[in-house]
Amino acid sequence: MAVTQEQADWFADAFGKLVDNVDQAILGKRHVxxxxxxxxxxxxxxxxEDFPGTGKTVLAKALAHTIDGSNSRIQFTPDLLPSDVTGVTVYDQAQGRFEFHKGPIFASIVLADEINRASPKTQSALLEVMEESVVTIDGVGHPVGSPFMVIATQNPVEQAGTYSLPEAQLDRFLIKTSLGYPDHDTAVxxxxxxxxxxxxxxxxxxxAAESITAMAALASDVHVDGSVAGYLNxxxxxxxxxxxxxxGVSMRGALALARATKTWAIAHGRTYVTPDDVRALAAPVLAHRMIIDPEADFAGVKADAVIERILLGIEPPAYRAA
Structure with missing residues (x-):
């Protein structure tokens, strides 16, 4: 069903209030x-991907409190086990049956702190739940509910003893960004x-958390013109x-960018996606899904710069509303 302008205006107003509320805890980082x-x-x-002490935990908690949802923090360490994340089945002698004890992944907003410090086996425990919002234990699926989002962090320094996230797992993250240090006025x-x-x-x-689910469903109905979809591809x-x-970027990455641009468009009060929406989100959504040639990486070539070069070389289609 097509999104009306009235619905788009309501969505943009709600989106702005969500951002304003979180901004009270994370000052000066509105775009992030x-x-x-x-x-x-x-x-x-x-x-x-950010340095310690930039407010990553505060961001996750503030977002969870804003949507009246639950939040949990998992400190990833080399000895963390998959069951420490997902939960475990325990035999209850009094009841004479096995019972599932939920892990910290069962929350609206989950902060996976320093995810690259855990072993690949533990990292992979997030693959299913991030893709399908379900945790399967002993053949039984346990939905984590909606809304559900993982905010994972990794430290760009102190790489000793860490395990880089494989490409298949990086592809599960819709957006990669950085908070960075505050500007002078914000720091003061x-x-x-x-x-x-x-x-x-x-x-x-x-x-309410339920309203977030309704907003997500509304965003998915935003119109994407064929010319804009072709530009994205x-x-x-x-x-x-x-x-x-x-x-390069997989088809999953292309679909992720398409979903994100719909939300970005309606968050700015439009019922349709424009080429500017695609350009605004291209680097945050696509850059981390690319593998740069080792020699180019050593020479200082960054994925964001490659995306910018690609954008400059492709003529965007003319604006055409739904």
Whole structure:
């Protein structure tokens, strides 16, 4: 069913209020918050690659409190087991049967802290639940509910003893972004309020978790013109033929960008996707899905720069509303 302009205006207003509420805890990072909320409303997950102490945990908690949902934090370590994430089946002698004890993955917003410090076996425990929102234990599927989003973090320094995420798992993350350090004015504001060590806990809910699911369903009905879909595919195809790229973006990545652009469009009050929506999200959605040639990587070539070069080389279609 086509989205009406009235629905788009309501969605944009709700989206703005969500971002404003989280922004009370994470000051000066509105664009990053917009990307994270876009991922949530696109039924996707977020990978934050950032230095310690930039507010990743605060962001996850603030978002969970905003949508009146549950949140959990999993500190990934080399000795963490898959069952520590998903849960385990335990025999209850009193009842004479096995009972499933849920792990921390059963929450609305799950912070997977320093995910690259766990073994590949434990990392792979997230593959099914991130793709299908179901955890299968002893052949029985356990839905994690909706909304559900994993915010995983990894530290770009101290790589000793870490396990890089395989391409198949990176592909599960809708968006990869970074909070970074605050600007001068924001840093001063935070310093003046240094006694407030629980900024996220003071965030009040402004929307029910069920409404997030309804918003995600509405975003999925946003119109995408054939010319815009063709433009998006040209960009994805360009990543596969770029000189400095060993492996380009998969079809899953193309579909992820299509979903994200729908949410981005309606979040800005439109009932249709424009080429600018595709351009705005191309790097956050596609860059982490590419493998740069080792020699080019050593020379300083970054995936974001490759995406920018591809965008400059493709003529966007003319605007055409639904």
């Amino acid at each position: 918050i917009e990307l994270v909320v876009t991922a949530l409303l696109s039924s996707g997950h977020v990978l934050l 504001t935070l310093l003046l309020d240094s006694s407030n060590r629980a900024r996220a806990d003071k965030i009040s809910p402004i929307i 040209q960009i994805v195809h360009g990543t596969r033929e770029a000189d400095d790229v060993v492996l």
